[in-house]
Amino acid sequence: xxxxxxxxAFTLLLPVAASAQDGRVDLSFLDRLAARxxxxxxxxxxxxxxxxxxxxxxxxxxxxEAAKQILSELKGIYVRSYEFDDDKAYxxxxxxxIRKQVSASGWVKVVSNEERDKSGRWELxxxxxxxxxxxINGMLIINAEPREMQVVNIVGPIDFAKVAALAxxxxxxNIAGAVN
Amino acid sequence: MNLDHDLHDAFRRKQAPADxxxxxxxxxxxxxxxxxxxxxxxxxxxxxxxxxxxxxxxAGGGQYYAHQRQAAEAARVQKDLRIAMQxxxxxxxxxxxxxxxxxxxxxxxxxP
Numbered sequence: 250x251x252x253x254x255x256x257x258a259f260t261l262l263l264p265v266a267a268s269a270q271d272g273r274v275d276l277s278f279l280d281r282l283a284a285r286x287x288x289x290x291x292x293x294x295x296x297x298x299x300x301x302x303x304x305x306x307x308x309x310x311x312x313x314e315a316a317k318q319i320l321s322e323l324k325g326i327y328v329r330s331y332e333f334d335d336d337k338a339y340x341x342x343x344x345x346x347i348r349k350q351v352s353a354s355g356w357v358k359v360v361s362n363e364e365r366d367k368s369g370r371w372e373l374x375x376x377x378x379x380x381x382x383x384x385i386n387g388m389l390i391i392n393a394e395p396r397e398m399q400v401v402n403i404v405g406p407i408d409f410a411k412v413a414a415l416a417x418x419x420x421x422x423n424i425a426g427a428v429n
Numbered sequence: 430m431n432l433d434h435d436l437h438d439a440f441r442r443k444q445a446p447a448d449x450x451x452x453x454x455x456x457x458x459x460x461x462x463x464x465x466x467x468x469x470x471x472x473x474x475x476x477x478x479x480x481x482x483x484x485x486x487x488a489g490g491g492q493y494y495a496h497q498r499q500a501a502e503a504a505r506v507q508k509d510l511r512i513a514m515q516x517x518x519x520x521x522x523x524x525x526x527x528x529x530x531x532x533x534x535x536x537x538x539x540x541p
Binding site: 326328362392401 | 506
């Protein structure tokens with residue numbers, strides 16, 4: 250009986266473990282926060298959508314080919330952005346649920362800023378990279394403040410030198426400058 | 430019998446019956462309208478042409494629908510990608526700002 254239960258638990262946990270291994274973070278548990286949000290923006294672009302429509306997204310221009318190449322290599326872009334009317338709409342436990350996933354091997358925290366004032370208000374900013382095969386193959390950005398939260402998970406190879414050179418296309422920011 | 434006599438008799442003018450015109454008109458009205466008979470070969474070709482036209486319209490409509498759907502999907506993905514990049518950019522900018530802002534300055538501004 251115990252063996253059966255262990256097997257069932259292992260089977261259920263396997264997809265989460267597997268997804269964490271390829272730079273993907275499971276953000277589905279944030280759905281309950283979405284229900285409490287006064288404003289929300291959610292973007293889920295899986296590999297199929299990026300493959301089928303990626304090339305068509307880039308307007309012709311001098312950087313178009315490089316942008317298409319970067320997009321075609323990405324395996325997913327997942328964004329959750331919520332604003333709340335209540336300071337206590339979510340807790341550190343919700344943040345820790347994300348952090349737990351990136352504690353797996355391959356993930357490295359590259360930026361961390363956590364603050365708490367006397368009244369107990371807290372906020373944190375963290376950036377993680379997922380390394381595999383000697384390259385960065387995923388990124389997770391967390392910004393959590395009392396009334397808002399943003400989580401960005403980009404899955405796939407990220408070459409910051411190339412991305413920085415594409416600043417201006419599709420609103421791509423100067424990521425290299427931000428994380429240095 | 431005399432040939433001249435026979436011919437004269439045959440070609441003798443006879444008065445038409447008085448009701449001839451009425452009988453002819455009545456017969457015309459009784460007769461069904463002449464239908465245009467179409468040969469079996471012609472009918473088959475017409476049927477195939479109709480089927481081909483229907484197929485062509487269906488295929489064209491399907492292709493147009495698929496194209497419209499693909500265009501709508503691409504527009505949605507493009508919009509999503511822009512939103513994703515915008516949020517990523519803003520989030521990174523915020524992180525960068527927090528890290529570069531001295532703690533003392535933030536304390537003065539009442540930022541935790």
